Amino acid sequence: MIIYGTNGAHVHTTPLPGVACPRCSAPEGIQLSVFSRYAHIYWIPLFPYSKPTVAQCGHCQQVWDEKAMPKEVRSSSQALKKQTRAPFWHWTGIGLFVAALGWGAAVSSQDARANAAFLAAPRAGDIYTVRSTEDTKNYSLLKVVSAKGNTVELVANEYQINNSHPLSDLNSPEKYSRKPFSLTQFELQIMQNKGEITDVDRLGN
Ligand SMILES: [Zn+2]
Numbered sequence: 001m002i003i004y005g006t007n008g009a010h011v012h013t014t015p016l017p018g019v020a021c022p023r024c025s026a027p028e029g030i031q032l033s034v035f036s037r038y039a040h041i042y043w044i045p046l047f048p049y050s051k052p053t054v055a056q057c058g059h060c061q062q063v064w065d066e067k068a069m070p071k072e073v074r075s076s077s078q079a080l081k082k083q084t085r086a087p088f089w090h091w092t093g094i095g096l097f098v099a100a101l102g103w104g105a106a107v108s109s110q111d112a113r114a115n116a117a118f119l120a121a122p123r124a125g126d127i128y129t130v131r132s133t134e135d136t137k138n139y140s141l142l143k144v145v146s147a148k149g150n151t152v153e154l155v156a157n158e159y160q161i162n163n164s165h166p167l168s169d170l171n172s173p174e175k176y177s178r179k180p181f182s183l184t185q186f187e188l189q190i191m192q193n194k195g196e197i198t199d200v201d202r203l204g205n
Contacts, residue, residue, distance in 0.1 A: 004041040008052070011036050012084050016055070022070040026059035032077050036086040046093030048086035053077045115200040119192055122147040122185065127171060129199035130191070132160060139166045139198070145180050152188060153180045167201060 013033040020027045032055050038048040055064045055073045064070060069077055118126055126144040141157040155176045161169055183191075191197045 002041065003043075004039070006037055006039050006049075007043075007045070008035050008037040009087070009090070010034075011051070011087060012080070014080065016073060016076055019072050019076075021057040021059060021062070022072060023057060023062045024060035026057065029057045029059040030073060031056050031058060032073070032080050034081055034084040036084075036090055038086070038090040041093060044093050044096070045090045048090040051081050051084060051086065053081045115192070118200040118202050119188055119197070120185070122152045122188070123202065125203065127167065127201045127203065128154075128188075128197045129164070129166060129201070131164075131196055131198050133196060137162050139164055141166060141170050141176075143171075143176055150184050150186070151182050152185060153182050155180050164198060 011034045013031055015028070016030040016032050017028055019030050021029045032053060035052050035054075036048045037050045037052065038045045040046060053066055053069075055069055055077060056062065064073070066077070119128075122144050124144055124146050128142040128144075130140055130142055132138040132140070138160040139162075140160045142154045143157070145153040145155055147153070155178070157166075157170050157175050158177055159170050159175055160166075163169065188197065
């Protein structure tokens with residue numbers, strides 16, 4: 001169950017000079033207060049969505065909400081509402097969400113850079129996750145046996161699974177073919193550009 005709802009917090013109260021109370025006629029008795037209402041999920045504020053404003057007479061304690069606000073008070077109340085900002089913490093949830101997106105993007109670009117670096121300088125033991133060209137839901141592995149000059153010797157895994165991270169299921173020695181084949185680094189680069197190589201892992205480092 002997801003617990004969500006709305007909540008409010010007091011932001012600001014200020015006296016309204018020069019206005020007599022429309023009810024008890026006390027001079028200088030009126031105060032304006034602004035609140036901020038926000039949506040929350042598990043009590044973490046997500047974003048503010050309204051700023052209710054009330055006027056209160058400190059003398060007779062009469063309270064007016066925005067609908068009932070006397071016209072002597074209304075324009076000051078609207079001006080105060082306009083210049084009052086919701087506190088930053090009412091944006092906590094959205095802030096966390098944006099931070100998480102940014103973190104995810106940073107991690108994935110770091111991963112892509114590491115993949116490109118490994119592919120540009122192959123080493124024995126590197127493992128490439130490859131996607132089947134006909135059936136793009138199936139993934140398998142290629143393992144680098146040796147790399148000399150421009151030529152990379154690989155063995156193909158003999159299994160395919162429907163999982164874009166097949167390493168933990170498929171990477172055991174008996175699941176690889178015994179017959180190596182060769183590709184050039186250029187061919188590997190093309191496979192990566194086409195999206196046929198989706199990941200590069202260099203284990204044990
Ligand atoms: Zn009053």
